[in-house]
Amino acid sequence: GAVVSQHPSRVICKSGTSVKIECRSLDFQATTMFWYRQFPKQSLMLMATSNEGSKATYEQGVEKDKFLINHASLTLSTLTVTSAHPEDSSFYICSARFLGGGYTFGSGTRLTVV
């Protein structure tokens, strides 16, 4: 149980375009989801906390107009990287908290901006 599905697993896009990443909780309802970014050989960096039905809370230094987060239902949160540039290339990972206190993570999305 407590599975989070993240899609796509890999995406390549042209500089200046936007990319949407989906995160779904498959067998539980997630009122709160989290979005992380991970650069090569580095740890996960929390970008924002996504709350169902309300605005996301962004960490300091993360541009909310560039990384649009929508959490319109209890099972789906999306992260849209707008006007992507090569420096946005990274591994993006979503997470959700499940009953019992644990946090489950998606398998990640490898974004490459060319």
Add this chain to the structure above:
Amino acid sequence: DAKTTQPTSMDCAEGRAANLPCNHSTISGNEYVYWYRQIHSQGPQYIIHGLKNNETNEMASLIITEDRKSSTLILPHATLRDTAVYYCIVRYPQGGSEKLVFGKGTKLTVNP
């Protein structure tokens, strides 16, 4: 804010117990200790968490010192597939949406 300190890397022989330490000397009374691991290019995998008491599940055991300033994750019989980066995390309360903040973790290499 509580922070964690872990060794950068550790090695373990296959079949032996792997003991991964974590210091969290500034942890507060209501903060939990979580352990996750990440195999290359995958999302982190939940291992175990605890508050005060020692915990055990099918994957590992978590030993928390009485003063809660440190903990040890124990993989009782390490296999090659346990090679990963292991993260010890103290849960930060953030209103009603508690977030997990990752440190640098310990890269565990299990050798044949």
